[in-house]
Amino acid sequence: MSLPLMPKATAVWLIDKTGLTFEQIADFCGMHPLEVQAIADGEVAQGINGYDPVANKQITMEDIHRCEADSSLRLKLLPQPELHKKQKGGRYTPVAKRNDRPDAIAFLLRSYPHLTDTQIVKLLGTTKDTIQKIRDRSHWNSANIKPRDPVILGLCKQADLNDAVSAANERLTREGLTPPPLPGPGTEAA
Numbered sequence: 001m002s003l004p005l006m007p008k009a010t011a012v013w014l015i016d017k018t019g020l021t022f023e024q025i026a027d028f029c030g031m032h033p034l035e036v037q038a039i040a041d042g043e044v045a046q047g048i049n050g051y052d053p054v055a056n057k058q059i060t061m062e063d064i065h066r067c068e069a070d071s072s073l074r075l076k077l078l079p080q081p082e083l084h085k086k087q088k089g090g091r092y093t094p095v096a097k098r099n100d101r102p103d104a105i106a107f108l109l110r111s112y113p114h115l116t117d118t119q120i121v122k123l124l125g126t127t128k129d130t131i132q133k134i135r136d137r138s139h140w141n142s143a144n145i146k147p148r149d150p151v152i153l154g155l156c157k158q159a160d161l162n163d164a165v166s167a168a169n170e171r172l173t174r175e176g177l178t179p180p181p182l183p184g185p186g187t188e189a190a
Helices: 007-017 022-029 033-041 061-069 101-111 117-124 128-135 158-174
Strands: none
Touching (some): 007 033, 101 117, 101 128, 117 158
């Protein structure tokens, strides 16, 4: 059974604002009834602000009233929406891989010139300023930059790269331009 967010703070709110039994609160919050009783007595969770599960759409007030009327009933956690949102913006790159990022940018600029700077920023977690410096060879380490595939370097996933290239190709098609052919095997070291 899944638990509510911040179980102790939720228990504090339920103790203060409802007439539920300690067993009902303990069952809902995944705690022991004695722990809930200790919270009610002020021995535990001092200074914890109550967390309103009704306002945060974890339970309904009707469910609370139903359980207050019959102590044998238990609160039911409302189903939560799936939180599978795509990651936005730059992502964290481990320190060990940060030196590989300019190589990956150079690879994308050479192999997929139709990618926008914004797409490269999202793929590699870099900045537009860095992309521009690599493009015009004013990067502080431009003499040592060798274009290398960001997927092989572990800076992005192949599926994300494919999605970005497809979106760029669709944009070119909408603008009436012909998308460039995809680089084939063996063209990486060109």
